[in-house]
Amino acid sequence: MHYHQFAHSQVSYPQAVKELQTLGFLTEIDLENTTPNSLWLNLVAMTFCQAKTPLAKQAYLANLLARPNQTLLEFAANNTLETEAFYAVALQLLGFEVGVDFEVAESLEFMETVGLKSHNQVQTVEELLLAWYDLLELPRKNGQSFLDYLATQGFFLPMYNLPAKKKPQFYNGKSLPIFDTSQLIYEVVYVESDLDTDHDGRRDLLQVQIIRPKDTEAGLRVPAVFTASPYNRGTNPELGQKLTHNVDVPLIRKEPNQVSYQDIHAPHQLPPAPEGRLLNGHSKEATESFDHSFTYSLNNYLLARGFAVVYAAGIGTRGSEGLRTCGSVAETASTTAIIEWLNGKRPAFTDRTSNRAINAWWCNGAVAMTGKSYLGTLANAAATTGVEGLKTIIAEAAISSWYDYYRDGGLVVAPGGFPGEDADVLAGECLSRMKDAGDFLNVQSQAEQTLATIKVQQDRQSGNYNQFWDARNYLNDSAQVKCDVMLVHGLNDWNVKPRNVYNFYKALSKLPIATKLVLHQGQHIYINNFRSLDFNQMVNLWLSNHLYDCQNDAVATLPNVVVQDNVQAEKWHSLEAWEADSNLEVFNFNPKHLTNAKSQGGQVSFKDQLPPADFDHYKQDWTAWKTDLVKEESPLTHNRLLFATDILKEDLTLQGAPRLKLKIKSNQNVGMVSAMLVDLGKAKRLGEVPTVLDRQSLGLGYHWHTEDLVEFTLAQESDFKLISKGHRNLQNRTSLWQNDELEADTFYQVNFDLQPSFYTIPAGRKLGLIIYATDMEMTVRGNQDLTYTLQLEDCQLQFLKHN
């Protein structure tokens, strides 16, 4: 167990007293005439909020030890308040177990060990209240803040009934869970976009699902947390399967050409829209409700805390009109249309037929976007339009350029685990409008045509960056981002690879906005349920500031970059920037060896082709393939080049995107090169998937949704771990859009970046580099008779090393 609190701030004594009054802790207390002991007992008793009478609370107070052989009651009757006893009791309130987690006589040492902040002295009333103020935000044993736990116990029930004009309330700059989640209003409206993607001559209507606190009916105007999820109304796995491309095809030579970026640049423009619908009256009341079957726990957390939550699946999804086009300008516009409606700039209707308009009258006009993967991608997309009303995005594991999702280095490179997937496949999978057979009857042929067009335009033949991909590159518009941004990404995410967040982060860093970055050791996951990090609190602080204008100094309080350690579990670093405090590290190549010294030159070769049985085995078992690729001796020994440093004498931390410079030749006039950076050496490393510590144990409110508690824990001993990867078509030496000449048996210089990371190889292990060609999990798998040779003195690996 180790805890990190990035979202907590120290406050003055008067401020602490004021906020404790807000919570009702001081309601029946005469601060002038109380003793520290009596105040202490009162405060503790109030936390047993499920016991409603003094007699019912009695047993709970008697359950707590203040000294090894003295209960709180006995101690308080016979001694004056002291720091050690205060924290012994505090730890029990936080759910730590005496004799299991800590010893009563060693409460302060325990707190220090696990990273819980304590006050030096807790003896006077003032010291007690300041310590109590901070205690309420401390993480409990399961990582949940004490206040969030109290929320699950019904502590805030009395505040549900505060008048609308007294809501929200904040504690330490974060909105309190005083909104009744059993009384939420669920409603559906249909926003009219400027699009006609199904070419039926009418503007595409977009179904929007809204969840808002009942207090809005009494006049409270709340901000909207909007998640644009194309998966929200279902998917078509069967169609996706059908559209999936065969990747067991050869790498094909590309005809050399001269192409400039201007030739393939795609302006982000929409075709003119048909006329809008004529409004037929106006209503304040929605006529449709919905089933909250899709749940996203961060949003549910926020619902209890005074934020409305809005879901829209976008064009081509069930309940909406239009067709899906995978990351296109139209999909961006179908996302910002919702924000424009929330901000009062665009009409919506109560249903798909009446033309009866309905406003987002309950909304204060401030919108944030949340979500992971495609959902976060659409948040990125919306931010790059600079749309009014969008105050911030929290984009997790999001794509910043679709080329970096489905392509790499002039090659078709699938997201990890999804060979054969491409833009057309995803468009088909998300076309959930298909599920309503009667509705789909009218657009079926148009839908088929749209998918066929994407199939052509994405161009799996060349793998080049072209107009199709340029139209889907949000980085082109990054300068238009006006709102502050929080980015979250897994350093082991081989689905949406880290380059996506790296490029966006670097582009945003140049702008006059605040950008916050959280890099974790996960794959493609959410991180709002880790014991070691107060992520929910960070988000609450951030959104209270950006959406409710709470003056909580959120931008200054949160670190610019938070990075999870890859060696030690439950450890997070805060940094100024991804690549802060670094200098360039350069490795030269000798056979099997990476060295800081000068290369001794020479040539080494590997072939790509495998015996058919091995090929079949590896294409089905990627773990075996990866293991054998990295092993010293394996059936793949001749199918790759393995270079390794000497055993490291001190820890080596790599930051940012490693650059690989290779002098390479192919025995044919076609070729690709792949590279993996690995951490070599037997060791217990963090598991790839978070361990579920306690199922559904994190309550997000009172009798409200729950979430699993998870954490990365050390896994079984392993021989290596992947740090980074990269791929390059040898015909894309100049750019991703131009085909260079490639003559057989001729050396060329090929330089390219691997995926960025932040990775520490501890002393005692080695940094390894594997050069190979076909990637069983990601590239096409032609199993061609290709042999590649490196000219070692002209090869180099460079990266930024953390000082």
Next chain:
Amino acid sequence: MHYHQFAHSQVSYPQAVKELQTLGFLTEIDLENTTPNSLWLNLVAMTFCQAKTPLAKQAYLANLLARPNQTLLEFAANNTLETEAFYAVALQLLGFEVGVDFEVAESLEFMETVGLKSHNQVQTVEELLLAWYDLLELPRKNGQSFLDYLATQGFFLPMYNLPAKKKPQFYNGKSLPIFDTSQLIYEVVYVESDLDTDHDGRRDLLQVQIIRPKDTEAGLRVPAVFTASPYNRGTNPELGQKLTHNVDVPLIRKEPNQVSYQDIHAPHQLPPAPEGRLLNGHSKEATESFDHSFTYSLNNYLLARGFAVVYAAGIGTRGSEGLRTCGSVAETASTTAIIEWLNGKRPAFTDRTSNRAINAWWCNGAVAMTGKSYLGTLANAAATTGVEGLKTIIAEAAISSWYDYYRDGGLVVAPGGFPGEDADVLAGECLSRMKDAGDFLNVQSQAEQTLATIKVQQDRQSGNYNQFWDARNYLNDSAQVKCDVMLVHGLNDWNVKPRNVYNFYKALSKLPIATKLVLHQGQHIYINNFRSLDFNQMVNLWLSNHLYDCQNDAVATLPNVVVQDNVQAEKWHSLEAWEADSNLEVFNFNPKHLTNAKSQGGQVSFKDQLPPADFDHYKQDWTAWKTDLVKEESPLTHNRLLFATDILKEDLTLQGAPRLKLKIKSNQNVGMVSAMLVDLGKAKRLGEVPTVLDRQSLGLGYHWHTEDLVEFTLAQESDFKLISKGHRNLQNRTSLWQNDELEADTFYQVNFDLQPSFYTIPAGRKLGLIIYATDMEMTVRGNQDLTYTLQLEDCQLQFLKHN
């Protein structure tokens, strides 16, 4: 996909009309003057309950196809109602997708294929209403009944407000989800037991957590579904770890003796209790609430349907008094005490100190018990007391005798996966009272003494059945069971092994009560979320009958025995009895061979001891051990005897408990024998763990808890599957309590039963029998120099074969 509806009954037309009126389907319809088409459109439109106006419903009706190229609206305008169109629309309402799951023109064929019952003709108003009546109970694509799905959409919201005296309401004999789960009352009381297990001179108070519908405040009296879960208030894994026994100890020779059952019989009696507390007034209102953090989805399902749910963790758990004693008579009494309070026969208090009494005034006095494993075990225990008020139990994967959980055949035999666990370990793990350090201070030494006593009495030295185990054998009291019983067990449950349910089922079958049995292909799991079985409906029917006295013919409607097929996924059989329609199958032994012919005699031997490296490997990797044990050639070839039948020419279905008769000798004066029955032959078999088909997709009510949808699916090809297992100490030939003489190198006849099953070995495979000694996962592992020899002509395997 294949569906089974065991809980649905046909009703008469007037009954159907009456119940459809209850649901509000016919409220605005003049049945005399409607056309089938207009009625059909009306009924369908009403199911889109989230669209509240006709205009809002319009788009939903337009989404449905009645013919391949005609929507429901177009069809109904131009044609009269016909059967095929009715079911085409019905299937879409049930969530099946056109073009993916079925073709519109083939709706009736599809229904037959997947086991959905249709009516032959749906043309007239009467036919329409009868078909509609049944449609509402049909499973949707995800297995959930249409009505249960409509509940998640808010269909029943209007009925939430029915007056208390009009609740509950039933449809097809099952209570309807018309209870507002957002308004449930959560309260805690403390029942006074007749026990003083912590020897503090006061009767142990037992904390009870109650969840009841708000309608009880308006006069409705509801039944209680009670789950006695010792895990409910937390567990002590650290203490459990500390108490766990070393199993790498030798099997020890037992001194021969003469012991009769009378010598070890333990009458199920309690010591006299101290005086009860003096009541200090009376209250109708509880003064304590609780957090519903422990959730059990079957109970949550029932909460929406008018059943109160009651949890109690029992003596020695957090919030209660007393100490845990693992399955003892005291634990049974601490369970029935709750029922007695619910039935008005025992006092409870609002808290642990005031002595203020509180009745279960909201309860109609009828109680059912639910739960799996230890929870189901306590249901079994309570049923065998014949306690008044207990109307039925639904015991899943429950223990019927603790000897059958921690022992077998005169040996210490752990539950699968938990070597070294024993009664004292479980008592320590469940002693959650420890978590309140102040409370525990007073009982710590008594608690340690109690655990030490259990450690002695459970007697790991002999492994014999003794007074300790006889006191924990509920079968002794099975004749006292007065209520109807539903038993559920996994045929692959190696934690609570199937003998537990088999023995209880056989004992109950002799009584004048109704006993229902569901045997599934799972391990130690709940089954209320399988697509292929209407388990929730079965339970609802059963409880509506037993607790609400609804005259729904539940006993006649549900099959006596439902068994899940082990060969084909999603197939359930209904039978009269576990061993119905069977005759005795006998196999004789030849070397490596099981035969129906006469044995040719001879002797074969195996040794128990392994080289230390192999021993260490297998004790850590049970899967490797099991695989090598069954393999033709492996490092374990000489450590077991493998017998197999010829390849089966026709399917062979084994029922009940196989009996093994062995003539065996040991080379020392100590010995044990283990046996496994296996299904041999390469095949795809059902996976051991259900596949999650759709996470949290089953709504249990409106904005209420959700549950994963699961199903057993065919796993990767495997070489064998375990059917049954058994173990015997060679010194327990006469009984489980007497030590027989065992001389080295002397043959003895040892007969014993393996775990019961219901298993089909398809034609083309073989039945295998493995005879071995040490079981790496279950027995002690002495790695002793023991050699065993079988006299083949005196060995036999017998079992009942299904005709």
